[in-house]
Amino acid sequence: MPRGVCIKRLQASACCTCQSNGARGVRARPDALTPPSFRGELHSKPLSSFLPNYRTAGRAAAAIPDGALGERKEEPSSLSSRTILAAAGLAHTLRGYLTTDFFTGHVSQCVLKGQCVLKGQCVLMDNVLLALASIAIQYTAIRTLTSKPFQLCPLPSPQNCGLGGQETDPPFERGGGAGCEDYNYFTVNASRKTHILVLATTRSGSSFVGQLLNQHQDVFYLFEPLYHVQTTLIPRLSHSRNAADRRVMLGASRDLLRSLYGCDLYFLESYIKPPPANHSTDKLFRRGASRALCQQPACDAFGPEDANVEEGDCVKKCAALNMSLATEACRDKRHVAIKTVRVPEVGDLRALVDDPRLNVKVVQLVRDPRGILSSRIETFRDTYRLWRIWRATGRRPYNLDLSQLTVVCEDFLNSVTTGLAHPHWLKGKYMLLRYEDLARNPLQKTKEMYDFLGLAMDKNVEEWIHANTRGSSEPSAKHKFGTVRDSAANAESWRLKLSYDMVEYTQAVCDKALLQLGYKAVRSADELKNMSLSLVQDKTFVAFL
Known part of the structure; x- marks a missing residue:
């Protein structure tokens, strides 16, 4: 039998046994990043079948447990990370099957039609197969980052959801085909809900400008919600330029603002001290500065005829603020x-x-x-x-x-x-x-x-x-x-x-x-x-x- 020719075809979960200069082939080890279920798939099929099937890496990503990579499940980037790392695991596994042991002189375990071939031929096929695997991995990563599950429906346009939750695109692939009507937040924003931020510094007239917006009947207004972030993360009121404090404060502030603009007021509870009990608190900073929080449904002490409630009266007469009712008040605007x-x-x-x-x-x-x-x-x-x-x-x-x-x-x-x-x-x-x-x-x-x-300015503002x-x-x-x-x-x-x-x-x-x-x-x-x-x-x- 010619030297280096396989005497045993590649079988399921078995490695090709080759003979060359007295050396025997060594079983390749799948990389630790490759999930167990994916390893079984590798061993149950001929290796060559994986190369054209570039979607395999994407399916393998689902086998990595959520949180294993330190990412939150709901973030689009987490799925991308799982896919990319799983693809990397596939590449490493392929290399394990293909690479020559240069230290011992063992024959490369190139697989071509289930047979091992001589070392010179292995080097060429090694490079070709690795190049194909690299292309597949890059393609999978790009498709993952730009695929439909991460498309949002924020604007009314022919490319996404229309007003009132009507779909103009095929349903999302996420969660078994849920469409835009299943994501209330994006349906609300499809009507172009405006998220206004008054950016100022202390004693610059910002309370006055805030009240100009607060008086509008269609505006839900919050007075300095980031006060709670500052008092929790940076208790001292400091004007220092400490870079670490600044990064922490800004990161938390952006996350909170994003949640509040989506009328998720529960997120604010993490920063209120003492923590709200049963989603109720009387510690929201300047609660009375917001008309919406001094009216129904957030407060039953005043009726629709009470247009201009003084801040002090609101604090005294309204019960502790229920964040669920505050969220409802926000969504009504x-x-x-x-x-x-x-x-x-x-x-x-x-x-x-x-x-x-x-x-x-x-x-x-x-x-x-x-x-x-x-x-x-x-x-x-x-x-x-x-x-x-x-x-x-x-x-x-x-x-x-x-x-x-x-x-x-x-x-x-x-x-x-x-x-x-x-x-x-x-x-x-x-x-x-x-x-x-x-x-x-x-x-x-x-x-x-x-x-x-x-x-449009209404008469309340004037x-x-x-x-x-x-x-x-x-x-x-x-x-x-x-x-x-x-x-x-x-x-x-x-x-x-x-x-x-x-x-x-x-x-x-x-x-x-x-x-x-x-x-x-x-x-x-x-x-x-x-x-x-x-x-x-x-x-x-x-x-x-």
Whole structure:
């Protein structure tokens, strides 16, 4: 018998026994990544049958237990990982059958029509078969990442679900052929539910802007839900630029915002302390600032005729908030609006803006940093105690935390630079709004904001503007977090509260932000106190449509 010719054909679960220079073939070992059920399939069929069947790797992925790769089952990437690793296992298994043992000189166990052949022929076939296996693996991976189970139905178009859950595409392959009508969230978003985010910093007028949205009868509004994320993950209120804290905070914030925009308020329970019992809590931050959470079905204490419920009355008269009822209240509204001062820059929101399941529109509110500093000194008296000492004595304390000011200006500059550069991912998604412009012309600027959001202003919004922008002698008008103001007079009132040396220092560290946002610098104490001269330039910021 010629040397190196197989004396025994490849049988099920048996390895070819070859004889060459006295050496015997060695059984190839399937890779550990290959699932047991897949290994059995390898041993029960001729090896050559696996090469044209590139879908085998995809089927093998299902045999890997969920969670074995450290991925969540519901994420599309987890199935892709299982498929790719299973395919890698197939490749390694093939190599085990095909590779020559170069250290011992054993003949390569090339399989061709069930026979072993000589070493020279094995090398060529080894390369050919491995190339085919590589092509199959890459094809499987690409098909897995782009296949129909991961297509979403966020928009009404001929390529996906239409309004009202009607299908225009074949049903999803996931879960036995479930279609878009089985995924309520995507059906809701098919009607173009708008997800509004008011991006601001503390003491910039964000509560006022949030209430402009809260008054709309079709908007479900949440006041600072990210407060709970911050107090849970980063208990100290810090303005540090700690990169690790920032990444943790931003990652958790994006996940929570994504859930809240889908009206999944249960996700918020993970951050509320103490944890809600039976999905009920009285610890939701500023619950009374949301009209929807002070009305039915979230609260039975007030009826439809109670249009303007004071925040304090809501907290007192409404029972503990049931998150199931809050979720129902959210789903009853056509749009969701969230106000936050805990996301530094618009660039941090790209993952949300790019998410095809969402229709995020960002309204970035900015204010003169000098006015922000003045307001914070009055509001956060303990935190800004050293600034108050500087204002009172005229001497800057040596241990003054300057980051309380510089971080604001850096975030403004970075965020506005990104927004005004008009990147493609912000097209139709970004509007810059100056607080001073809103304070001067509240009705006009509110209409511009609503036009950008694609919403029609209703009479509730207009009535609220008239009631809250003309000043009041009521105690609520004096509350530091209230929204009743003589808005035009309040816009530049900081000029009468800050000393010139504090203003001069602020202008030095925030010069670029002031210039870009259209705020004039003052050159003397007299110019600072001359209220007949406005420090706000006439500058128009057009929404990026």
